[in-house]
Amino acid sequence: MSNSEFERVTVRPMDEYNQTLVSHVHPPNWVNPQPADEYDLVVIGAGTAGLVVAAGAAGLDLGLKVALIEKHLMGGDCLNFGCVPSKSIIRSSRVVGEMWGAKELGINISKHIEVDFSTVMARMRRIRAGMSDHDSAERFSSLGVDVFLGNGRFASNNTVEVGDKTLKFKKAVIATGARAMQPAIPGLEKAGYLTNETIFSLIQRPERLAVIGGGPIGCELAQAFRRLGCEVVLFHRGSHILNKEDADAAEILQKVLLDEGIRLVLNCQLEEVVTVTEGKRLYFSVNGHRDSVTVDEILASAGRVPNVENLNLAAVGVEYDQQSGVKVNDYLQTTNPKIYAAGDICMNWKFTHAADAAARIVIKNALFSPFGLGRSRLSSLVMPWVTYTVPEIAHVGMYEQEAQALGLDVATIKIPFSSVDRAIADGEELGFVKIHHKKGSDQILGATIVASHGGEMISEITTAIMNKIGLSKLSSVIHPYPTQAEAIKKAADTYRRTLLTANTKKLLGFLTKLS
Numbered sequence: 306m307s308n309s310e311f312e313r314v315t316v317r318p319m320d321e322y323n324q325t326l327v328s329h330v331h332p333p334n335w336v337n338p339q340p341a342d343e344y345d346l347v348v349i350g351a352g353t354a355g356l357v358v359a360a361g362a363a364g365l366d367l368g369l370k371v372a373l374i375e376k377h378l379m380g381g382d383c384l385n386f387g388c389v390p391s392k393s394i395i396r397s398s399r400v401v402g403e404m405w406g407a408k409e410l411g412i413n414i415s416k417h418i419e420v421d422f423s424t425v426m427a428r429m430r431r432i433r434a435g436m437s438d439h440d441s442a443e444r445f446s447s448l449g450v451d452v453f454l455g456n457g458r459f460a461s462n463n464t465v466e467v468g469d470k471t472l473k474f475k476k477a478v479i480a481t482g483a484r485a486m487q488p489a490i491p492g493l494e495k496a497g498y499l500t501n502e503t504i505f506s507l508i509q510r511p512e513r514l515a516v517i518g519g520g521p522i523g524c525e526l527a528q529a530f531r532r533l534g535c536e537v538v539l540f541h542r543g544s545h546i547l548n549k550e551d552a553d554a555a556e557i558l559q560k561v562l563l564d565e566g567i568r569l570v571l572n573c574q575l576e577e578v579v580t581v582t583e584g585k586r587l588y589f590s591v592n593g594h595r596d597s598v599t600v601d602e603i604l605a606s607a608g609r610v611p612n613v614e615n616l617n618l619a620a621v622g623v624e625y626d627q628q629s630g631v632k633v634n635d636y637l638q639t640t641n642p643k644i645y646a647a648g649d650i651c652m653n654w655k656f657t658h659a660a661d662a663a664a665r666i667v668i669k670n671a672l673f674s675p676f677g678l679g680r681s682r683l684s685s686l687v688m689p690w691v692t693y694t695v696p697e698i699a700h701v702g703m704y705e706q707e708a709q710a711l712g713l714d715v716a717t718i719k720i721p722f723s724s725v726d727r728a729i730a731d732g733e734e735l736g737f738v739k740i741h742h743k744k745g746s747d748q749i750l751g752a753t754i755v756a757s758h759g760g761e762m763i764s765e766i767t768t769a770i771m772n773k774i775g776l777s778k779l780s781s782v783i784h785p786y787p788t789q790a791e792a793i794k795k796a797a798d799t800y801r802r803t804l805l806t807a808n809t810k811k812l813l814g815f816l817t818k819l820s
């Protein structure tokens with residue numbers, strides 16, 4: 306059966322790349338299979354979490370029957386409207402940043418920098434289409450997963466409906482993700498605005514862009530679009546951007562964004578949006594002062610709301626909240642013990658790698674933990690994350706305040722990149738490695754790295770925390786010279802030096818005399 310609902314799925318512009326994308330992740334002529342009598346696992350949502358659960362369970366070759374339901378595009382946010390398109394355009398925008406700094410490095414770019422915005426976006430679409438085969442309906446089908454395109458909805462305690470098909474399940478997984486929150490600003494909807502689902506469809510550069518929200522999405526895209534030639538104004542409610550991050554890290558980025566020409570409106574209250582001849586006018590107030598700015602496009606990046614609608618969750622006893630999503634315990638089990646959840650639908654960690662890690666927990670707990678034996682816990686994960694601005698802000702483990710709130714005595718070591726040879730040679734002195742450890746112990750509690758490629762460096766600390774490798778051991782790890790990751794070794798060496806008490810110094814002096 307070819308369903309006309311599927312044929313309407315388009316991703317603008319429907320050029321050769323987006324046609325390839327759609328042909329992989331929502332093929333227009335897809336025929337949903339005849340359901341099996343009963344599935345071991347029915348997964349609703351084929352973003353990262355759903356794909357990993359389905360591929361992981363089917364890939365074990367145990368003959369498990371697995372169904373995967375997707376209403377829009379397989380691959381979810383990460384492939385289609387998130388990580389992949391954003392990082393592709395960030396790559397282009399980084400070239401502009403390099404060119405801005407080229408003179409300092411002795412390279413004169415005589416001509417004015419010309420950004421070919423439509424080529425930047427076409428490159429992004431080409432890359433996305435190229436990766437889409439991996440998440441395709443065809444590939445998952447070949448892995449032995451029954452792929453159903455359409456809206457999944459619980460019909461009873463052991464069935465899910467999709468279109469005219471009813472799928473009977475032993476266990477089910479909700480992996481329906483989240484979407485952009487619509488800020489409650491009068492006139493915004495009427496004036497029209499972009500979200501992460503539409504901004505990557507642009508083919509022409511908006512000359513003036515307003516970004517609402519200075520979280521990871523807002524900061525990454527504000528900087529990228531500014532570097533690609535837009536005039537950008539970033540509206541943020543808080544007193545500084547990235548308010549969940551380490552304050553020193555956020556401050557560095559904030560200064561960079563201002564230096565790069567982004568207009569930052571902090572502590573703001575957006576009051577109204579009106580369409581005028583010149584564009585979309587946003588009225589706002591800061592500390593009681595009213596002002597306005599007129600732009601061509603508005604990006605809403607003011608947080609996420611979970612996709613809990615149209616699932617009939619109440620009928621199966623799955624509790625949820627409109628803001629935080631599906632309620633799960635530490636084993637990712639919902640309030641219906643046969644139904645699990647993973648990813649943005651139920652977690653504070655809204656990252657692809659977090660959805661992936663949660664999906665692995667679900668496979669184990671739902672399928673291989675009889676009577677609850679040997680279950681894995683979400684709280685046992687050591688979760689890093691990175692905001693891909695320039696510089697990148699990478700974090701793992703606890704922030705200082707979190708550790709203090711737990712009653713831990715915290716000591717912090719901070720190594721600025723201005724003291725790291727490779728960073729100096731690279732002209733990338735801005736930033737630092739900050740490591741929190743237990744006072745009087747080398748146990749690492751958390752770390753923040755602010756560096757051009759901080760995201761590539763954080764895994765060393767993640768590995769250390771996971772494997773309980775302390776700063777003493779890290780200081781004996783040989784880091785190639787000159788690398789920026791030497792900052793981590795310098796931090797570890799700094800810790801080692803704190804062990805040099807008056808007595809150990811005396812002992813060393815004594816040993817020198819004997820040697």
Ligand SMILES: Cc1cc2nc3c(=O)[nH]c(=O)nc-3n(C[C@H](O)[C@H](O)[C@H](O)COP(=O)(O)OP(=O)(O)OC[C@H]3O[C@@H](n4cnc5c(N)ncnc54)[C@H](O)[C@@H]3O)c2cc1C
Nearest residue numbers: 350352353354376381382387457481482648649655656657
């Ligand atoms: C602009 C942007 C940039 C990002 N960058 C990064 C990054 O660099 N690194 C990182 O780690 N994370 C990043 N993220 C976050 C990351 O994309 C998400 O954390 C991740 O996609 C979550 O995966 P998920 O499977 O939980 O949900 P999703 O990817 O949202 O997938 C859920 C799927 O379920 C489907 N669905 C919903 N309801 C139903 C239903 N009733 N029936 C059938 N299907 C349904 C949806 O259509 C969707 O395809 C970014 C996000 C955005 C928006």
Ligand SMILES: NC(=O)c1ccc[n+]([C@@H]2O[C@H](COP(=O)([O-])OP(=O)(O)OC[C@H]3O[C@@H](n4cnc5c(N)ncnc54)[C@H](O)[C@@H]3O)[C@@H](O)[C@H]2O)c1
Nearest residue numbers: 488518519520521522523540541542606607608655691692
């Ligand atoms: N690199 C990455 O890993 C990456 C990149 C992008 C997104 N993400 C994930 O996506 C999630 C969502 O990101 P996000 O940036 O949309 O949300 P967010 O909730 O992290 O940040 C949104 C910010 O917008 C502000 N805000 C809300 N309404 C506002 C208004 N009316 N006016 C001004 N400011 C307003 C909020 O105070 C908040 O600080 C993140 O938490 C992250 O987990 C990850």
